[in-house]
Amino acid sequence: xxxxxxxxxxxxxxxxxxxxLSCSPISGHRSVSWYQQTPGQGxxxxxxxxxxxxxxxxxxxxxxxxxxxxxxxxxxxVSTLELGDSALYLCAxxxxxxxxxxxxxGTRLTVV
Amino acid sequence: SQQGEEDPQALSIQEGENATMNCSYKxxxxxxxxxxxxxxxxxxxxxxxxxxxxxxxxGRLRVTLDTSKKSSSLLITASRAADxxxxxxxxxGRSAGKSTFGDGTTLTVKx
Numbered sequence: 001x002x003x004x005x006x007x008x009x010x011x012x013x014x015x016x017x018x019x020x021l022s023c024s025p026i027s028g029h030r031s032v033s034w035y036q037q038t039p040g041q042g043x044x045x046x047x048x049x050x051x052x053x054x055x056x057x058x059x060x061x062x063x064x065x066x067x068x069x070x071x072x073x074x075x076x077x078v079s080t081l082e083l084g085d086s087a088l089y090l091c092a093x094x095x096x097x098x099x100x101x102x103x104x105x106g107t108r109l110t111v112v
Numbered sequence: 113s114q115q116g117e118e119d120p121q122a123l124s125i126q127e128g129e130n131a132t133m134n135c136s137y138k139x140x141x142x143x144x145x146x147x148x149x150x151x152x153x154x155x156x157x158x159x160x161x162x163x164x165x166x167x168x169x170x171g172r173l174r175v176t177l178d179t180s181k182k183s184s185s186l187l188i189t190a191s192r193a194a195d196x197x198x199x200x201x202x203x204x205g206r207s208a209g210k211s212t213f214g215d216g217t218t219l220t221v222k223x
Contacts, residue, residue: 103157
């Protein structure tokens with residue numbers, strides 16, 4: 001069974017640009033969550049999608065957005081990048097509430 | 113602030129010793145999960161313990177949950193150098209879907 005796949009693994013962008021990250025969940029998983037991990041703030045919840053609907057959203061500005069497709073694949077977009085957006089972005093999928101969440105290897109975003 | 117807070121922040125032990133990490137949280141939960149993260153990589157799920165469970169085992173791992181104290185502990189017995197990693201607890205609130213992570217405990221196991 002393939003795990004959670006995140007692409008790309010590494011990304012370097014310039015301030016002001018936008019970026020789209022992709023997450024392919026484990027087959028059959030309908031819940032996809034996104035997290036941002038930085039040394040200073042730790043693991044912060046961004047949002048969660050379930051069956052194409054955003055169910056929960058963390059405390060991030062509107063520059064951070066996401067979506068989920070009918071095949072459960074998810075993308076997150078960050079517009080007008082800032083230096084502080086440099087982080088490891090992790091995606092997790094699960095069958096739903098109360099089930100184990102499986103994480104991808106993450107996308108390391110560096111904003112210069 | 114984070115829902116889960118791990119204690120200690122850092123722990124250094126010798127191979128073969130036991131390691132205990134604690135997690136405290138603030139609001140009621142459906143379940144609590146422990147994860148391991150090797151440097152800069154994805155999180156690996158270790159154990160999920162539900163709010164109606166008090167203890168769970170998986171190999172060398174033992175997790176306890178005390179909902180009255182809003183705390184959990186992770187015990188790694190007979191530690192190995194390969195256990196060197198950061199360990200996080202994550203709580204799922206009673207509302208759907210998201211996990212809230214603590215800042216983690218960095219465990220170093222010296223050979």
